[in-house]
Amino acid sequence: MKIGVYVHIPFCVSKCSYCNFYSEVKPNLINDYVLCLVKEIKRECDKYKNYKVNSIFIGGGTPSILPSGCVSLIINTIKQNFCVLPDCEITIEANPNSINYTNANEWFNCGVNRVSVGVQTTSNRLLKLIGRAHTFKDFLLAINNLKKVGFKNINADLMIGLPRQKQGDVKNALKYCFSLGLTHISAYTLILEENTPLFNKVKNGELKLPKEEKVLGMFNYLLKQTKLKGFNRYEVSNFAKPGFECKHNENCWNMVEYVGFGCSAHSFVKNFRFGNISNIENYIKQINNNLSVLEFKDELTKEELIEETIMLNLRTIKGINLENLKQQFNYDLLKVKTNEINELLSYGLISINNNYLSATNEGFYVLNQIILKLV
Numbered sequence: 001m002k003i004g005v006y007v008h009i010p011f012c013v014s015k016c017s018y019c020n021f022y023s024e025v026k027p028n029l030i031n032d033y034v035l036c037l038v039k040e041i042k043r044e045c046d047k048y049k050n051y052k053v054n055s056i057f058i059g060g061g062t063p064s065i066l067p068s069g070c071v072s073l074i075i076n077t078i079k080q081n082f083c084v085l086p087d088c089e090i091t092i093e094a095n096p097n098s099i100n101y102t103n104a105n106e107w108f109n110c111g112v113n114r115v116s117v118g119v120q121t122t123s124n125r126l127l128k129l130i131g132r133a134h135t136f137k138d139f140l141l142a143i144n145n146l147k148k149v150g151f152k153n154i155n156a157d158l159m160i161g162l163p164r165q166k167q168g169d170v171k172n173a174l175k176y177c178f179s180l181g182l183t184h185i186s187a188y189t190l191i192l193e194e195n196t197p198l199f200n201k202v203k204n205g206e207l208k209l210p211k212e213e214k215v216l217g218m219f220n221y222l223l224k225q226t227k228l229k230g231f232n233r234y235e236v237s238n239f240a241k242p243g244f245e246c247k248h249n250e251n252c253w254n255m256v257e258y259v260g261f262g263c264s265a266h267s268f269v270k271n272f273r274f275g276n277i278s279n280i281e282n283y284i285k286q287i288n289n290n291l292s293v294l295e296f297k298d299e300l301t302k303e304e305l306i307e308e309t310i311m312l313n314l315r316t317i318k319g320i321n322l323e324n325l326k327q328q329f330n331y332d333l334l335k336v337k338t339n340e341i342n343e344l345l346s347y348g349l350i351s352i353n354n355n356y357l358s359a360t361n362e363g364f365y366v367l368n369q370i371i372l373k374l375v
């Protein structure tokens with residue numbers, strides 16, 4: 001059985017104005033935290049003896065700010081305590097201002113084979129506006145260092161729909177992603193998260209978000225350009241050169257089990273979803289006292305599993321494997337939702353081919369409505 005391993009690094013050098021992911025600016029806790037992570041991995045690994053690891057993802061927060069030796073320690077601990085497949089994808093999330101030749105070299109040498117760089121935009125004006133701690137030049141230097149040490153599989157996270165963002169900004173970001181030979185692009189439409197500084201600025205009128213048509217225009221531009229340059233859209237927000245689709249992402253959308261380590265990390269194992277506490281100090285205290293760090297653990301019912309499978313599968317280009325759904329859950333989607341499916345087919349929002357039901361390009365624009373109809 002396959003499993004993915006996720007490791008959460010909840011530290012950043014500063015908080016970006018739009019972000020509500022769990023991370024804190026507490027550099028003095030990093031070393032203790034990493035030691036606790038290693039303890040957690042070692043004490044939990046016995047539960048996963050029958051699994052083979054096909055993906056390891058060190059995410060954050062900002063894993064690239066870890067001090068020298070930490071990433072190798074984490075990867076080596078996983079390799080020593082899990083059965084890691086030889087072709088395992090090992091990704092690290094990194095921010096441009098904390099990638100240098102030395103840490104990139106350490107990652108490469110301990111087996112990291114994919115780097116996901118948080119570029120967001122190449123416009124210094126926008127980077128400053130959204131509180132990013134890096135500049136366009138940092139991005140160029142970072143990619144240069146990654147390539148110099150040998151990385152061949154590099155992703156750029158881009159954001160669409162930022163305040164004051166224009167199509168020219170997206171054009172420029174893509175120009176550099178293409179000319180630098182990146183293999184993967186994730187393009188996320190800005191979600192205005194409550195209780196973030198950006199949310200408050202938009203609420204009090206200090207900043208305006210671009211209109212929906214404008215955001216759509218920028219996204220359509222990105223769709224066209226990525227296609228022209230040989231990237232395949234394999235999920236709503238993800239584009240890859242052939243063979244560079246991200247296994248970590250594919251695991252999530254295909255309901256492959258995964259185990260998460262670290263503060264606020266989530267897991268999905270044997271139909272249970274569970275997650276660790278979201279407080280770094282408490283996490284360290286609990287681990288050092290050999291106590292549980294579990295915050296919640298829920299067993300999914302058969303209905304919930306079906307819903308999640310439909311929702312996650314629909315995000316992908318392939319879509320839902322109808323035969324799998326029948327075999328795994330004894331659930332015949334075509335029979336249960338005949339009217340809804342016929343309606344969606346007549347609008348051209350979904351298609352059915354070789355036992356897969358998937359959203360069409362038009363359908364991807366209204367994916368949430370399609371999901372609502374089908375679950």
Ligand SMILES: C[S@@+](CC[C@H](N)C(=O)[O-])C[C@H]1O[C@@H](n2cnc3c(N)ncnc32)[C@H](O)[C@@H]1O
Pocket residue numbers: 018019020021060061062093094095117118119120157158159188189190191192193
């Ligand atoms: C959790 S972050 C971690 C990566 C790294 N810390 C960074 O920011 O570059 C992963 C990605 O999520 C995206 N993201 C974060 N907050 C978002 C939001 N409010 N709306 C849309 N995308 C967001 C960004 O593109 C970011 O690169």
Ligand code: SF4
Pocket residue numbers: 011012014015016019020021023060061062095118
């Ligand atoms: S660097 Fe990434 S995780 Fe950290 S605050 Fe910014 S968006 Fe959030």
